[in-house]
Amino acid sequence: MLDLTQDVRALTAAIVDIESVSGAEKALADEIERALAALPHLELDRSGETVVARTSLGRGERVLIAGHLDTVPVAANLPSRVEGDLLYGCGTSDMKAGVAVALKLAATVPVPNRDITFLFYDCEEIEAERNGLTRVSRDHPGWLAADFAVLMEPTDGVIEGGCQGTLRAEILVTGKRAHSARSWFGVNAIHGIEPVLARLNAYRARRPVVDGLEYHEGLNAVRVEGGVAGNVIPDACVVTVNYRFAPDLSVEEAQTHVREVFDGYEVRFVDAAPAARPGLTHPVAAAFAAAVGGVPRAKLGWTDVARFSTLGVPAVNYGPGDPNLAHQQGEYVSLSKIVESERAMLDWLTT
Amino acid sequence: MLDLTQDVRALTAAIVDIESVSGAEKALADEIERALAALPHLELDRSGETVVARTSLGRGERVLIAGHLDTVPVAANLPSRVEGDLLYGCGTSDMKAGVAVALKLAATVPVPNRDITFLFYDCEEIEAERNGLTRVSRDHPGWLAADFAVLMEPTDGVIEGGCQGTLRAEILVTGKRAHSARSWFGVNAIHGIEPVLARLNAYRARRPVVDGLEYHEGLNAVRVEGGVAGNVIPDACVVTVNYRFAPDLSVEEAQTHVREVFDGYEVRFVDAAPAARPGLTHPVAAAFAAAVGGVPRAKLGWTDVARFSTLGVPAVNYGPGDPNLAHQQGEYVSLSKIVESERAMLDWLTT
Numbered sequence: 001m002l003d004l005t006q007d008v009r010a011l012t013a014a015i016v017d018i019e020s021v022s023g024a025e026k027a028l029a030d031e032i033e034r035a036l037a038a039l040p041h042l043e044l045d046r047s048g049e050t051v052v053a054r055t056s057l058g059r060g061e062r063v064l065i066a067g068h069l070d071t072v073p074v075a076a077n078l079p080s081r082v083e084g085d086l087l088y089g090c091g092t093s094d095m096k097a098g099v100a101v102a103l104k105l106a107a108t109v110p111v112p113n114r115d116i117t118f119l120f121y122d123c124e125e126i127e128a129e130r131n132g133l134t135r136v137s138r139d140h141p142g143w144l145a146a147d148f149a150v151l152m153e154p155t156d157g158v159i160e161g162g163c164q165g166t167l168r169a170e171i172l173v174t175g176k177r178a179h180s181a182r183s184w185f186g187v188n189a190i191h192g193i194e195p196v197l198a199r200l201n202a203y204r205a206r207r208p209v210v211d212g213l214e215y216h217e218g219l220n221a222v223r224v225e226g227g228v229a230g231n232v233i234p235d236a237c238v239v240t241v242n243y244r245f246a247p248d249l250s251v252e253e254a255q256t257h258v259r260e261v262f263d264g265y266e267v268r269f270v271d272a273a274p275a276a277r278p279g280l281t282h283p284v285a286a287a288f289a290a291a292v293g294g295v296p297r298a299k300l301g302w303t304d305v306a307r308f309s310t311l312g313v314p315a316v317n318y319g320p321g322d323p324n325l326a327h328q329q330g331e332y333v334s335l336s337k338i339v340e341s342e343r344a345m346l347d348w349l350t351t
Numbered sequence: 352m353l354d355l356t357q358d359v360r361a362l363t364a365a366i367v368d369i370e371s372v373s374g375a376e377k378a379l380a381d382e383i384e385r386a387l388a389a390l391p392h393l394e395l396d397r398s399g400e401t402v403v404a405r406t407s408l409g410r411g412e413r414v415l416i417a418g419h420l421d422t423v424p425v426a427a428n429l430p431s432r433v434e435g436d437l438l439y440g441c442g443t444s445d446m447k448a449g450v451a452v453a454l455k456l457a458a459t460v461p462v463p464n465r466d467i468t469f470l471f472y473d474c475e476e477i478e479a480e481r482n483g484l485t486r487v488s489r490d491h492p493g494w495l496a497a498d499f500a501v502l503m504e505p506t507d508g509v510i511e512g513g514c515q516g517t518l519r520a521e522i523l524v525t526g527k528r529a530h531s532a533r534s535w536f537g538v539n540a541i542h543g544i545e546p547v548l549a550r551l552n553a554y555r556a557r558r559p560v561v562d563g564l565e566y567h568e569g570l571n572a573v574r575v576e577g578g579v580a581g582n583v584i585p586d587a588c589v590v591t592v593n594y595r596f597a598p599d600l601s602v603e604e605a606q607t608h609v610r611e612v613f614d615g616y617e618v619r620f621v622d623a624a625p626a627a628r629p630g631l632t633h634p635v636a637a638a639f640a641a642a643v644g645g646v647p648r649a650k651l652g653w654t655d656v657a658r659f660s661t662l663g664v665p666a667v668n669y670g671p672g673d674p675n676l677a678h679q680q681g682e683y684v685s686l687s688k689i690v691e692s693e694r695a696m697l698d699w700l701t702t
Contacts, residue, residue, distance in 0.1 A: 164532060168581055180593045181515060181652035183556075183569035190572035190590070191552050197545035205535075218534035221541035222585065223578030230519055230573050230593060230622075239541070242531045242581060301532040 002035040004107035008342045009087070009335045012100040016080040016089045022070040023130070025049040025122040029069060032103065032120055041110040042118075045143060049122035050132035052143050053106055055115050061284050062115040063349075064146035064313065067099040067153075068124030068132070068304075075329040085335050092333040093321030098152025101320065101342045105349060112349040114284065117146055124304060133307050141311060148284045149308045150345075154321025157337050157344075159289055159296035161213045161278025161316045163303045165245045168222070169258050170238050171196050172266040177228065177235040186233030190226040193237050197221070199261055200241070208246045211278045211314075213298035215246035219261065240270065244300065247275035247309070276306040279314020291348035292318060353386040355458035359693045360438065360686045363451040367431040367440045373421040374481070376400040376473040380420060383454065383471055392461040393469075396494060400473035401483035403494050404457055406466050412635050413466040415497035415664065416696075418450040418504075419475030419483070419655075426680040436686050443684040444672030449503025452671065452693045456700060463700040465635065468497055475655060484658050492662060499635045500659045501696075505672025508688050508695075510640055510647035512564045512629025512667045513660070516596045517653045519573070520609050521589050522547050523617040528579065528586040537584030541577040544588050548572070550612055551592070559597045562629045564649035566597035570612065591621065595651065598626035598660070627657040630665020642699035643669060 002014060020028040029049040036042055042053040049069065054062075071091035080089030087097075099120060106118050121132030128134055136143055173193050178186025205217045219241060226237030241262075245254040251272045259267050279285050280296060289296055296316070299305070305315035320341035325331045353365060371379040380400040387393055393404040400420065405413075422442035431440030438448075450471060457469050472483030479485055487494055524544050529537025556568040570592060577588030592613075596605040602623045610618050630636050631647060640647055647667070650656070656666035671692035676682045 166532070166582070179652060180569060180571055180573060181517070181595050182567075183571045183595070184567070188551075188571055190575045191548055193575075194545060194548035194552055197542055197548065200539075201542050201545055216533075216535070218531060220531055220534045220539055220584055221577075222531060222581055222583060224541045224544075224575050224588065225578070226572075227574030227576070227591065230591070231517070232573060233571055234573065237575065240578065240581070244532050244534070301530065 002031045015096045022126045025069045051120045054117040059115040064117040064149040066119040086332045088332040093154045094326035097333040098319035149315035152319040153317045154323045160299035162276040163299040165275030167272035168270040170268040175235045178233040189237040218244045247277040276309030353382040366447045373477045376420045402471045405468040410466040413497045415468040415500040417470040437683040439683040444505045445677035448684040449670035500666035503670040504668045505674045511650035513627040514650040516626030518623035519621040521619040526586045529584040540588040569595045598628040627660030
């Protein structure tokens, strides 16, 4: 059985050595459920390979601490090995070090100053519909109720607040086909995207400050496609744009903005994921920031914190791993950073 | 055996009824070879399913009359049928009516005023490397020696002189990849094609007069492709342009022009086919134009006449079929136009 009394560094190594590639998290989820079941101060729930444990002390505030159990495919980088301060192996940074910190807190803080919900979930590294957090937020939204959430993804020990939203839209330009030897009988849709690109080139991205963090938007073409045959004036061309928007905009507001930018063109929205506010102005978050130290920064990419935001729970990313090492064959984590992270979290939840 | 003494209209129907989809011309080529072999004034050659027959009277001029034997796939439009003046069926317009006129001339003009080379070739409707004319011009260029050539493709009985050349080039724009959530670390190659499209939109196509015929050039994007993934700033975008150029330019001159238009960009030439001069200023061509009547027009699309031009033989398209009906299920040809065409050609070659 997983020994939660061991040092957080050894615990990280132990968890890393239980392989848990996306879709194959059962062994690790079982070990964690068994270890947590031995702790009388926690109530347990399980959905698939997602394990939820919570204290119920009737505190005025509840915080949620979450981590995903899965890793990208193993790349001849297991079992883990230590070299000096570094623990090498698949999932060390992303994000079993964070999971180990959460498990240590679960085991060693039976009477926290705030009620805590621990969430260990599956299938974060793959398609959203298999994501354990998606499933739990649909089937058991009550499990996720909290005033603030910390997702222990690798951030190098710095708070990354909220996340930007993302949407993709197709800008459609039409024309009229003709044989290219008599091109004046046609209307060239590829030539017709020039003004669309001109608007993108002239676009000034916003850098709004939300809850004290500066975000940085972007509106970019990520695909362009047009052409019928080598001898045909094309009658259609599609520019796919990706808008990354700050958490002061809803998906609907972001869509309205894109429609305005491409006023006069047919705009078709392909997909969208909402932004998440960092919520660092909330007292429980402020206490967290004080305990962790450093200068919180805005999270520009989209992460699972947005799923909490959708449920009305402000959320941040914070973890000991190095985000630049995620998904790399040579992935490692600094052992001293894991210890630092555990100490900061303990501080937040006990003093 | 194919009866070359029958009326040109009946002969057209007989040829139409011998199926000869590209690659399966053998039956028709055999029939034609056998019929021509019975004519003592003609020397015969054969290469694959291409049949060549020529007079050798030692005339001061030699003209070449050519037609392809193949058709696009049959579309429940065989056998042929007559409705009033119209003969319906696969290949009627494109171009068995022209082949029938040529065969009638071969059979009925044993002593023409100019030496004649008749050429019936295979695989015109498919990829160039299988084209019988490509093969003969490579293996037996001497067979194609002539002062002037008439390709009896459907032109509605009007001379279409020469043809425009065509080349395709890829204009490459590069950038730098980045995650689209931090787009300012990248350089967007799709945004980078805006000036390429601006040059295309500003382009003024030439309309030069060559050998008395007005051509009309065109420079157009026919394909655009860029994009890595929905969350990546793309590092490459390719605009494929098609330049249709008048016969006063060689392929090399046309390439130089395209390089100049896209000065500053990487230009990669994909393919090219030369233009063909109409050669209507040559006396034998002038006599042909007088016999046929009407106002010759420039051929804007690329056709096999360019293969003659490459060999130094000026060439025109002229045939009784209707070019707008080519490749259509409801294809037909006007029987009276076939007769007209035969009469004009006879006139040219006998008076």
